[in-house]
Amino acid sequence: MKRIGFLLLAVVTVAGVVAHMVRATGQSDEDSSPIYGVKIPTGYRDWKLIAVNQLLFAGKGEQLRAQLGNDIAIKAFKEGTLPFPDGSIIAAVHWTRVPSEDNNKVLDGPFPGTQSFVIGSLVNVQFMVKDSKKYAATGGWGFADFKDGKPGDKALHEACFPCHAPAKDRDYIFARYVR
Amino acid sequence: MKRIGFLLLAVVTVAGVVAHMVRATGQSDEDSSPIYGVKIPTGYRDWKLIAVNQLLFAGKGEQLRAQLGNDIAIKAFKEGTLPFPDGSIIAAVHWTRVPSEDNNKVLDGPFPGTQSFVIGSLVNVQFMVKDSKKYAATGGWGFADFKDGKPGDKALHEACFPCHAPAKDRDYIFARYVR
Numbered sequence: 448m449k450r451i452g453f454l455l456l457a458v459v460t461v462a463g464v465v466a467h468m469v470r471a472t473g474q475s476d477e478d479s480s481p482i483y484g485v486k487i488p489t490g491y492r493d494w495k496l497i498a499v500n501q502l503l504f505a506g507k508g509e510q511l512r513a514q515l516g517n518d519i520a521i522k523a524f525k526e527g528t529l530p531f532p533d534g535s536i537i538a539a540v541h542w543t544r545v546p547s548e549d550n551n552k553v554l555d556g557p558f559p560g561t562q563s564f565v566i567g568s569l570v571n572v573q574f575m576v577k578d579s580k581k582y583a584a585t586g587g588w589g590f591a592d593f594k595d596g597k598p599g600d601k602a603l604h605e606a607c608f609p610c611h612a613p614a615k616d617r618d619y620i621f622a623r624y625v626r
Numbered sequence: 627m628k629r630i631g632f633l634l635l636a637v638v639t640v641a642g643v644v645a646h647m648v649r650a651t652g653q654s655d656e657d658s659s660p661i662y663g664v665k666i667p668t669g670y671r672d673w674k675l676i677a678v679n680q681l682l683f684a685g686k687g688e689q690l691r692a693q694l695g696n697d698i699a700i701k702a703f704k705e706g707t708l709p710f711p712d713g714s715i716i717a718a719v720h721w722t723r724v725p726s727e728d729n730n731k732v733l734d735g736p737f738p739g740t741q742s743f744v745i746g747s748l749v750n751v752q753f754m755v756k757d758s759k760k761y762a763a764t765g766g767w768g769f770a771d772f773k774d775g776k777p778g779d780k781a782l783h784e785a786c787f788p789c790h791a792p793a794k795d796r797d798y799i800f801a802r803y804v805r
């Protein structure tokens with residue numbers, strides 16, 4: 448029994464040290480994305496707008512989306528710089544799309560039959576962080592997907608890079624900046 | 627003849643002086659909105675994002691839209707301040723909505739049948755400028771609608787305030803800030 452107790456203690460201690468080490472490197476915090484260790488960047492919601500888009504998932508809901516960029520990313524978008532420089536971060540903000548009865552009432556006067564849709568609530572937020580050395584194996588980008596402030600699981604994050612691969616000629620970024 | 631020549635000269639001179647005076651007050655520049663004298667604010671495209679919406683005009687095209695705010699407006703939105711303080715400016719940026727075959731190809735793998743729409747090109751940009759004294763007759767807001775950098779005509783701008791009247795309890799602003 449003593450031997451088992453010691454072993455248990457040892458295992459728990461080692462696990463604690465490993466957890467602490469992992470936390471110290473910032474790679475696997477509970478608030479960081481698996482694989483990439485990306486956290487939600489402070490103040491991202493105030494970043495500049497790259498573009499807007501809409502998704503109609505077949506039978507799975509409708510979204511309105513905005514892509515925002517930090518200053519390094521926005522500068523690269525405006526100047527058409529490829530690849531994006533290290534330090535670029537792009538945020539993809541996804542909301543539910545809901546019909547606006549208020550807007551429809553107003554618009555029906557001048558534009559009869561017009562349908563207006565607005566954003567309802569936040570679904571998830573995704574980030575791409577450029578670090579050509581740290582993320583060399585995934586095109587220089589680290590990925591993250593957060594829902595209610597918590598990152599998705601490893602399987603979800605394994606899908607990020609292959610999904611972005613078709614946009615390789617635009618440095619893996621789908622969004623296009625439009626004036 | 628001399629008398630007519632003098633009169634003509636006088637008329638031309640007076641017209642020139644009036645044109646200069648009008649220009650100096652900033653009320654009726656060719657790059658200012660009629661009635662309100664609002665110009666396109668420098669750098670508005672880099673303002674922070676309030677919200678996103680979508681309009682399906684019956685038989686008249688489809689738009690994706692974003693509302694951006696200067697710092698005074700954004701602070702008021704976040705804190706729920708009503709009425710908006712003087713100096714608030716809100717920009718409504720309207721683009722064409724176009725299907726993205728590129729995105730659809732990528733999304734069809736994980737989400738079969740998904741339809742993606744992105745922004746195509748700029749249609750028009752509208753501004754609301756808060757100045758409770760200058761625009762006291764129109765809820766404290768000055769309005770402007772620009773297409774290709776040129777303001778719309780007087781009739782168009784006469785429609786702005788009545789159209790926004792239904793949102794009086796939100797200080798005439800339709801857009802709602804969503805995190």
